[in-house]
Amino acid sequence: xxxxxxxxxxxxxxxxxxLLGKSRANEICRRLTATFSDPRTELSYISDYTLLVAxxxxxxxxxxxxxxxxxxxxxxxxxxxxILTLGFERLAQQIRSIGLYRSKARHIISLSxxxxxxxxxxxxxxxxxxxxxxxxGRKSANVILNTLFKKPAIAVDTHVFRLGRxxxxxxGSSPLxxxxxxxxxxxxxxxxxxxxxxxxxxxxxxxxxxxxxxVCTIVDLCPSCAAD
Numbered sequence: 001x002x003x004x005x006x007x008x009x010x011x012x013x014x015x016x017x018x019l020l021g022k023s024r025a026n027e028i029c030r031r032l033t034a035t036f037s038d039p040r041t042e043l044s045y046i047s048d049y050t051l052l053v054a055x056x057x058x059x060x061x062x063x064x065x066x067x068x069x070x071x072x073x074x075x076x077x078x079x080x081x082x083i084l085t086l087g088f089e090r091l092a093q094q095i096r097s098i099g100l101y102r103s104k105a106r107h108i109i110s111l112s113x114x115x116x117x118x119x120x121x122x123x124x125x126x127x128x129x130x131x132x133x134x135x136x137g138r139k140s141a142n143v144i145l146n147t148l149f150k151k152p153a154i155a156v157d158t159h160v161f162r163l164g165r166x167x168x169x170x171x172g173s174s175p176l177x178x179x180x181x182x183x184x185x186x187x188x189x190x191x192x193x194x195x196x197x198x199x200x201x202x203x204x205x206x207x208x209x210x211x212x213x214x215v216c217t218i219v220d221l222c223p224s225c226a227a228d
Contacts, residue, residue, distance in 0.1 A: 022185055024221060025169055029190035031217045032197040039196035041147055043067065048123040048148050049115070050074050053083070054141050056107050056135040061098050069095050080121045082114035110156025125149045139175060142195070152191035154182050160195055161204030166206065168223040 014200040021112075033039070040064045045051035050070070057066045066195060073094050077083050092105040111133040115121050123144065124130055130141035142155035156164070164170040170181030186194045205212050213225045 001107070020204060022187060025185045026114055026187045026190070027066045028162045028167060028169070028218050028221055029186065029194060029197065031221075032201055033190070033193065035217050036197055036200045039193045039200055041143065041196060044070055044074075046074055048122070049079060050077075051147060052111070052123050053108055054134075055075075055140045056093060056111070057104055057141070060100065065098060069098055077154065080116045083108060092224070105210075110134035111136065123148065124175065125151075125155070125224060138179075142179075146192060146195065150192065152188070154179050154186070154191060156182075157195075157199065159199045162208060163198045163206055164200045166222065166224045167218070 006205045041051075043051065043054040043058060045054050053073075054066055054070055056067065059139045070155060071104050077086055077091075083215070086094075088105055088109050091108060092102050095101045095105060098104065115123065120131075125145070125148070127138070127145060130136050130144055131138060136144075138159055139155050142153035145151040145153040146155060154160070156179045161178050164178045165172070166180055169185055170178040172178040172181050182194060190197075201218075202208075204215050211225065213219050213222075216222070216225070221223055
Protein backbone atom coordinates (compact mmCIF):
# COMPACT_ATOMS: atom_id res chain seq x y z
CA UNK A 1 0.00 0.00 0.00
CA UNK A 2 2.87 2.38 0.72
CA UNK A 3 4.09 1.95 -2.86
CA UNK A 4 0.63 2.72 -4.21
CA UNK A 5 0.49 5.79 -2.00
CA UNK A 6 3.83 7.00 -3.30
CA UNK A 7 2.68 6.48 -6.88
CA UNK A 8 -0.47 8.51 -6.26
CA UNK A 9 1.63 11.25 -4.67
CA UNK A 10 3.45 11.75 -7.99
CA UNK A 11 0.26 12.96 -9.67
CA UNK A 12 0.22 16.73 -9.93
CA UNK A 13 -2.88 17.97 -8.09
CA UNK A 14 -5.37 20.29 -9.72
CA UNK A 15 -5.48 23.87 -8.58
CA UNK A 16 -8.20 25.25 -6.35
CA UNK A 17 -10.42 23.95 -3.60
CA UNK A 18 -11.37 20.27 -3.73
CA LEU A 19 -14.30 19.72 -6.08
CA LEU A 20 -16.17 17.49 -3.63
CA GLY A 21 -16.70 20.58 -1.54
CA LYS A 22 -17.92 21.24 1.93
CA SER A 23 -19.81 17.97 2.43
CA ARG A 24 -16.57 16.03 2.09
CA ALA A 25 -14.71 18.45 4.36
CA ASN A 26 -17.51 18.12 6.90
CA GLU A 27 -17.23 14.32 6.89
CA ILE A 28 -13.45 14.49 7.31
CA CYS A 29 -13.89 16.80 10.29
CA ARG A 30 -16.66 14.66 11.76
CA ARG A 31 -14.57 11.49 11.65
CA LEU A 32 -11.43 13.15 12.98
CA THR A 33 -13.45 14.61 15.84
CA ALA A 34 -14.69 11.12 16.68
CA THR A 35 -11.05 9.99 16.88
CA PHE A 36 -9.66 13.07 18.64
CA SER A 37 -12.59 14.05 20.83
CA ASP A 38 -10.75 16.86 22.62
CA PRO A 39 -8.44 18.43 20.04
CA ARG A 40 -6.16 20.99 21.64
CA THR A 41 -2.57 22.13 21.50
CA GLU A 42 -0.06 19.76 23.08
CA LEU A 43 2.05 22.66 24.30
CA SER A 44 2.01 22.92 28.09
CA TYR A 45 1.14 26.29 29.61
CA ILE A 46 -0.27 27.72 32.83
CA SER A 47 -1.47 31.16 31.70
CA ASP A 48 -2.13 33.22 28.59
CA TYR A 49 1.38 34.64 28.73
CA THR A 50 3.10 31.28 29.12
CA LEU A 51 1.22 29.93 26.09
CA LEU A 52 2.53 32.87 24.06
CA VAL A 53 6.06 32.08 25.19
CA ALA A 54 5.62 28.39 24.41
CA UNK A 55 4.30 29.18 20.93
CA UNK A 56 7.30 31.39 20.18
CA UNK A 57 9.62 28.64 21.39
CA UNK A 58 7.86 26.04 19.25
CA UNK A 59 8.97 27.48 15.91
CA UNK A 60 10.92 24.73 14.10
CA UNK A 61 10.91 22.73 17.35
CA UNK A 62 8.73 19.86 18.53
CA UNK A 63 6.13 20.39 21.23
CA UNK A 64 7.79 17.63 23.24
CA UNK A 65 11.10 19.50 23.34
CA UNK A 66 9.40 22.79 24.17
CA UNK A 67 7.50 21.17 27.04
CA UNK A 68 10.73 19.79 28.49
CA UNK A 69 12.19 23.28 28.61
CA UNK A 70 9.09 25.10 29.82
CA UNK A 71 8.40 22.58 32.58
CA UNK A 72 11.38 24.16 34.35
CA UNK A 73 11.14 27.69 32.98
CA UNK A 74 7.53 28.20 34.03
CA UNK A 75 8.26 27.22 37.62
CA UNK A 76 9.77 30.65 38.15
CA UNK A 77 8.76 32.66 35.08
CA UNK A 78 5.02 33.15 34.77
CA UNK A 79 4.74 36.81 33.79
CA UNK A 80 6.48 39.30 31.49
CA UNK A 81 8.14 40.88 34.53
CA UNK A 82 9.53 37.47 35.61
CA ILE A 83 11.17 37.03 32.21
CA LEU A 84 12.54 40.58 32.19
CA THR A 85 13.96 40.05 35.67
CA LEU A 86 15.58 36.81 34.50
CA GLY A 87 17.24 38.67 31.62
CA PHE A 88 18.43 37.64 28.19
CA GLU A 89 21.53 35.63 29.08
CA ARG A 90 19.92 33.52 31.79
CA LEU A 91 16.83 32.97 29.65
CA ALA A 92 19.00 31.88 26.73
CA GLN A 93 20.78 29.37 28.96
CA GLN A 94 17.50 27.94 30.21
CA ILE A 95 16.21 27.35 26.68
CA ARG A 96 19.53 26.42 25.05
CA SER A 97 18.40 22.89 24.15
CA ILE A 98 15.90 24.41 21.69
CA GLY A 99 16.92 25.33 18.16
CA LEU A 100 17.56 29.05 17.51
CA TYR A 101 17.49 29.57 21.25
CA ARG A 102 19.33 32.90 21.32
CA SER A 103 17.06 34.39 18.67
CA LYS A 104 14.00 33.10 20.52
CA ALA A 105 15.29 34.49 23.81
CA ARG A 106 15.57 37.92 22.17
CA HIS A 107 12.02 37.63 20.86
CA ILE A 108 10.69 36.69 24.29
CA ILE A 109 12.52 39.51 26.05
CA SER A 110 11.26 41.99 23.46
CA LEU A 111 7.62 40.88 23.49
CA SER A 112 7.63 40.77 27.29
CA UNK A 113 8.76 44.39 27.39
CA UNK A 114 6.02 45.41 24.96
CA UNK A 115 3.35 43.50 26.88
CA UNK A 116 4.42 45.15 30.12
CA UNK A 117 4.59 48.67 28.71
CA UNK A 118 1.68 48.65 26.25
CA UNK A 119 -0.78 45.93 27.30
CA UNK A 120 -0.58 45.89 31.10
CA UNK A 121 1.25 42.53 30.84
CA UNK A 122 -1.76 40.95 29.15
CA UNK A 123 -1.81 39.06 25.86
CA UNK A 124 -3.78 41.08 23.28
CA UNK A 125 -6.71 39.48 21.50
CA UNK A 126 -6.31 40.88 17.98
CA UNK A 127 -4.21 39.47 15.15
CA UNK A 128 -2.74 42.88 14.36
CA UNK A 129 -1.54 43.38 17.93
CA UNK A 130 -0.19 39.86 18.21
CA UNK A 131 1.70 40.04 14.92
CA UNK A 132 3.31 43.28 16.07
CA UNK A 133 5.07 41.31 18.83
CA UNK A 134 8.58 40.06 18.20
CA UNK A 135 8.68 36.43 17.07
CA UNK A 136 4.93 36.20 16.43
CA GLY A 137 3.85 35.58 12.84
CA ARG A 138 0.43 34.81 11.40
CA LYS A 139 0.47 31.13 12.34
CA SER A 140 1.48 31.85 15.93
CA ALA A 141 -1.10 34.62 16.19
CA ASN A 142 -3.80 32.24 14.97
CA VAL A 143 -2.81 29.65 17.58
CA ILE A 144 -3.19 32.28 20.31
CA LEU A 145 -6.48 33.62 18.95
CA ASN A 146 -7.90 30.12 18.67
CA THR A 147 -6.63 28.68 21.95
CA LEU A 148 -7.02 31.63 24.30
CA PHE A 149 -9.83 33.64 22.76
CA LYS A 150 -11.83 30.87 21.05
CA LYS A 151 -11.77 32.63 17.70
CA PRO A 152 -12.09 30.47 14.55
CA ALA A 153 -8.57 31.28 13.38
CA ILE A 154 -6.94 28.50 11.35
CA ALA A 155 -3.26 28.07 12.17
CA VAL A 156 -1.31 26.44 9.33
CA ASP A 157 1.83 24.71 10.54
CA THR A 158 3.75 22.00 8.66
CA HIS A 159 1.16 19.32 9.54
CA VAL A 160 -1.84 21.42 8.50
CA PHE A 161 -0.10 22.54 5.30
CA ARG A 162 0.79 18.97 4.37
CA LEU A 163 -2.55 17.38 5.25
CA GLY A 164 -4.61 20.17 3.74
CA ARG A 165 -2.97 19.41 0.41
CA UNK A 166 -2.78 15.65 0.89
CA UNK A 167 -6.49 15.41 1.67
CA UNK A 168 -7.39 17.57 -1.31
CA UNK A 169 -8.84 20.33 0.84
CA UNK A 170 -6.39 22.80 -0.68
CA UNK A 171 -3.74 22.95 -3.36
CA GLY A 172 -2.31 26.20 -2.06
CA SER A 173 1.42 26.66 -2.45
CA SER A 174 1.83 28.71 0.74
CA PRO A 175 0.54 28.49 4.31
CA LEU A 176 -1.63 31.57 3.74
CA UNK A 177 -3.17 30.05 0.60
CA UNK A 178 -3.95 26.82 2.47
CA UNK A 179 -5.43 28.84 5.35
CA UNK A 180 -7.73 30.71 2.95
CA UNK A 181 -8.84 27.48 1.24
CA UNK A 182 -9.62 25.85 4.59
CA UNK A 183 -11.59 28.91 5.64
CA UNK A 184 -13.76 28.49 2.55
CA UNK A 185 -14.30 24.74 2.69
CA UNK A 186 -14.38 23.84 6.40
CA UNK A 187 -17.84 24.21 8.02
CA UNK A 188 -18.18 26.93 10.64
CA UNK A 189 -18.63 24.51 13.53
CA UNK A 190 -15.23 22.94 12.84
CA UNK A 191 -13.16 26.04 12.10
CA UNK A 192 -12.05 26.34 15.73
CA UNK A 193 -10.84 22.74 15.85
CA UNK A 194 -9.63 21.94 12.32
CA UNK A 195 -6.02 23.01 12.95
CA UNK A 196 -5.62 20.80 16.01
CA UNK A 197 -7.47 17.92 14.32
CA UNK A 198 -5.08 17.98 11.37
CA UNK A 199 -2.03 18.42 13.61
CA UNK A 200 -2.97 15.40 15.72
CA UNK A 201 -3.88 13.29 12.69
CA UNK A 202 -0.63 14.26 10.98
CA UNK A 203 1.44 13.64 14.08
CA UNK A 204 0.05 10.21 14.97
CA UNK A 205 -1.51 8.71 11.83
CA UNK A 206 -0.86 10.50 8.55
CA UNK A 207 2.86 11.03 9.02
CA UNK A 208 4.94 12.76 6.38
CA UNK A 209 7.03 9.80 5.21
CA UNK A 210 5.08 6.77 6.37
CA UNK A 211 1.35 7.47 6.60
CA UNK A 212 -0.45 4.68 8.43
CA UNK A 213 -3.32 4.29 5.99
CA UNK A 214 -4.35 0.95 7.49
CA VAL A 215 -5.64 2.61 10.67
CA CYS A 216 -6.77 5.89 9.10
CA THR A 217 -10.46 6.63 9.63
CA ILE A 218 -10.65 8.91 6.59
CA VAL A 219 -8.68 6.77 4.14
CA ASP A 220 -11.67 6.44 1.80
CA LEU A 221 -11.89 10.24 1.62
CA CYS A 222 -8.20 10.75 0.87
CA PRO A 223 -7.27 11.29 -2.81
CA SER A 224 -3.60 10.67 -2.02
CA CYS A 225 -4.04 7.10 -0.79
CA ALA A 226 -5.02 4.05 -2.86
CA ALA A 227 -5.95 1.69 -0.03
CA ASP A 228 -5.95 -2.06 -0.54
